Amino acid sequence: MSTSGGEHHLRYMLLMGEGVPFVLRSLMNREVNTCKKSLTDILSAKEHDLRELFKHDSQFKKLFPSKGHVNTELESWDIGLLSQILLDIFGQDLTLHERVQVKSFGYSRTDLIHRYLAVYEENEFTRDMSDLVVVLLRLSAGIDQQTYDKCQDLVKDSASLDIPELMVRLRACHEYDNKMVAEIDGSVKAKRLKNEPKKTNSIDLLKEYEFSLRRFEESLTKPRLKEIDFAYAQTIDSRIEIRSQTAENVTKGTILLMNAFHIILGQIAEKGPNNVRIVSDKILNATRTVTNLIQSIDGASIFEVLYNHVLLNIKCSSSRAMKKVLKKLLGPEFKAALANLAETLKDELGATIHVKGHVMESCILETEDHLCEQGLIVGTYDDLSCKAGHKHPIVMFCNDDEQFCCHICALRHHRACPGLRQTTQAEKINYAKKDVKEYSARMELDDAVCWINGICALPNGSFLFTDENNKRLKKIDSAFNVVTQIELPNAPYDVCFMENDQAAVGLWGKTVQIMNVKEHLTVENTFELEHSILGLIYSKKKFYVTDEGFVYTYNIDGSGKHLLYKSNAELVCFSKMCLSADGEKIFIVDGYGGLETIDRKGNHLFTLREEELKMSRGISLSMDKTLLVCEYEYSTVLHIDADGERVLGTVLEKLNGVNRPSALCFDKKRSKLIVCQRDKYEFLVYDLE
Structure with missing residues (x-):
């Protein structure tokens, strides 16, 4: 119920x-x-x-x-x-x-x-x-x-x-x-x-889950830890989460899945509501595929499924077994098994079901504590040396080959490995040393603290900021000083550069103003649309405009309204957008947490929904064609692949000074990232070279 x-x-x-x-x-x-x-x-x-x-x-x-x-x-x-x-x-x-x-x-x-x-x-x-x-x-x-x-x-x-x-x-x-x-x-x-x-x-x-996971994975690969038998069995807890459009379907799916695990593990199934059917053979078989992935590992076994939710309690007798379990839980086989389970539940319940797996951070910390008690070093790599004999420090880890290496070996031997990354120790050092400078967007005429909610770069190295609280468009020069501004009739929501020293500003309500931005900011044209403007970009003589769950296109004068794309999601709020490097894809930020990708014809390509994307605000294309998205709720800037299908990691977080980011823009010429924050006069400029 x-x-x-x-x-x-x-x-x-x-x-x-x-x-x-x-x-x-x-x-x-x-x-x-x-x-x-x-x-x-x-x-x-x-x-x-x-x-x-x-x-x-x-x-x-x-x-x-x-x-x-x-x-x-x-x-x-x-x-x-x-x-x-x-x-x-x-x-x-x-x-x-x-x-x-x-x-x-x-x-x-x-x-x-x-x-x-x-x-x-x-x-x-x-x-x-x-x-x-x-x-x-x-x-x-x-x-x-x-x-x-x-x-x-x-x-x-x-x-x-x-x-x-x-x-x-x-x-x-x-x-x-x-x-x-x-x-x-x-x-x-x-x-x-x-x-x-x-x-x-x-x-x-701080959201340190992924960092802890990577550090733990690396620790289990260190030579002294590879063959360690634990003094007592250590646990990996993996939560299996059911998602659906209604609470009723979540409850039914969770109970069915719990019962399936209990039956397979020889335990007594919990009684569910009368309208929950007995577990079918199809669900049992799909669930058994999941359990077999773990039970087939020597030294690992699913000990129990905890009460009131689906959480697999997996006991591991050695570091090697734990490493294998972790690799399984994070690998493609486990994801495929969960996807198959979701399809089976969908057929059973007649509703769209998603099944996701999540390794609990608490069990990682417990095992690290156990290793430290045995006098084993966790999370640092100063005790390792490069196998090739180079005198450079260990800064890279290849998860494919399970090897630590210096930056030279990384280039020579692991360049093509998808699992190559910085060690967490090197990553932590880089975070601490990340160059950041603070500048002010405040002007004497401002009546309120700034809320910069939109940024666009101009060809000459300047930037345009939309200040919602003060109802102004502000021009920032290449040295990040405010040089001029213009008062707007309503609060602005977004801004985009067009061509020929022109930019467009979307205002609260339904108004678009075309500005000349060559020196001072002057209004050249104004037109009204038939809906709100939450996001605005310009490409090939066309405007692309978001409003809630819709994307429209317009001609340069505001005529020729065309519904390009409509979301089928129950809860959605499209806002900021950006184009892919080749201009053929449109990436759309969903304020309720997610990233939608469509092509220029309005065909849906992918919807990315991850726990890290809870309240997305701004988006920008980075130098290598990948994406940067600012996450307001968790105060992070996330790195997303060039297709908008996978979160690659966290670029910035509170540790770097980010707090409630509201807009961002990547300066490709100088490899600098501008991040603005809600209700603050100051904005941050990070050097990402």
Whole structure:
């Protein structure tokens, strides 16, 4: 049965408010028992340090309400206080995985409170709830059986309680005040959340998943690690995620898939809703193809499928087995098996189904922790030397040949290898040394902070910026100084260079203004369209204009309207566009997360939807014909292949100073990338040579 975004949020809040404090208290009790001292004695001995640690008197007073009195009633401690004490007093005794998760609980709780009235989409809820369940069950399993069993009960309650009982339990949580719970309860009852636009204040954390994955893959290839037998079996968790247009189809597909895995692994299948059919032989066969890829590896086996979501718990007895499992999970065979599974589910349910696999980062960190405990070096390559005897440092890794090499060997022996890349150590150094300069787009006439939402390059090395907040078009010279501007009748959304010192600006509403940009900015022509203008490019005497899920073409004077392309997606918002290097493809950014590729005739070529593309804003063609896309939600600039079909990696992130990027433009002549950010006077210029 489909659930509203507000109800999703309630269920997530309940598990966060009950499950997280329970596990944190259990960890605290375990560590106190290990110390063989009372919590009162431990805290009293650290009173001075804790006074320095806490920035707010309220937290300190929770621990020491009066002189000589220590509050050791853990039930009265909130997630923030529990996390802080665990990390600062017992942190060195926790495993790396425990430290990472305890720290993340504090961030998650803060973010949840900041966005407690936000809409919780079905896919977002499924992902976040699954992640929380996995973390809680794994942490509790490391404490004792009783804690694990209790944690399972809390997980089941959060998923199955009816709303009235759920509200009673929520009101009893120390984490949330009555006002917050009452407002959400009222929103659910009024069913307001279902149609409200999404409002999300995401946690400002670096997205390091892919970097961790590459580092881990390299570590398992180091000569000293290739043949290591683990002291105890290490785990790779692979989450199998079902996606579809409706929540009902996601639920049905997930239950069918869970049951199929359970049957194949000789476990008891979970009972689903009455309208979910028994698992067919076709689904069993398609699922068996997935399991066989893992079970065929010597030293690896699927240990279990965890409760409440499809997550394969794969045990590996050696580094070689883990390397093979990782290669399988990231390789084409596994993707093909999941694609076949999606087609089978599509035939079974009569709806479009997508199945994606995702290796969990927590298991990677755990294994790295285990390797470090054995005295093995992870993530650095200073202990390696080039096999050819060159005295250059190891900076490249070829995943095809499983070899580390210097830059000379990379050119001589691995140039044609698709799996050749920088080592993560070299990549980290390059990120830190990436040259960036900050310039200002502010003018004395500006009434508000700048919001540059569109950029285009001019042939003479200058640039045009559209400033939505100040309703201006600004000209930036080749030294990145603002040299002139023109006030516009409405807020601008995009700008593109045409030819013969002309540029076109798309304004809020339906207006296009043609500007002469040779020296000063002057209006030469204005015309109205029949729809909004969210993106605008010019090619071969034609304008290409986006509006929501449509792409139109117009003649140079605004006549000859033609619908070039219409998206069939349920939720779509086309905005910025760019042409391929040969001018035959049009790449269209989808504000809801994705990249659409069509040809000049309007034929659909490809739709790219990845987790990294959540709220795409700007797009630009780079020097090697590949694409650069700025991702507003995650504060990144992504590198995408020349066909718009694959994310190649992350070019810039918060580590490089990027925060909520709203537009970008690549200067091919000087290999510089201009990145503008929302509600900021300053823009950034990166040297990418």
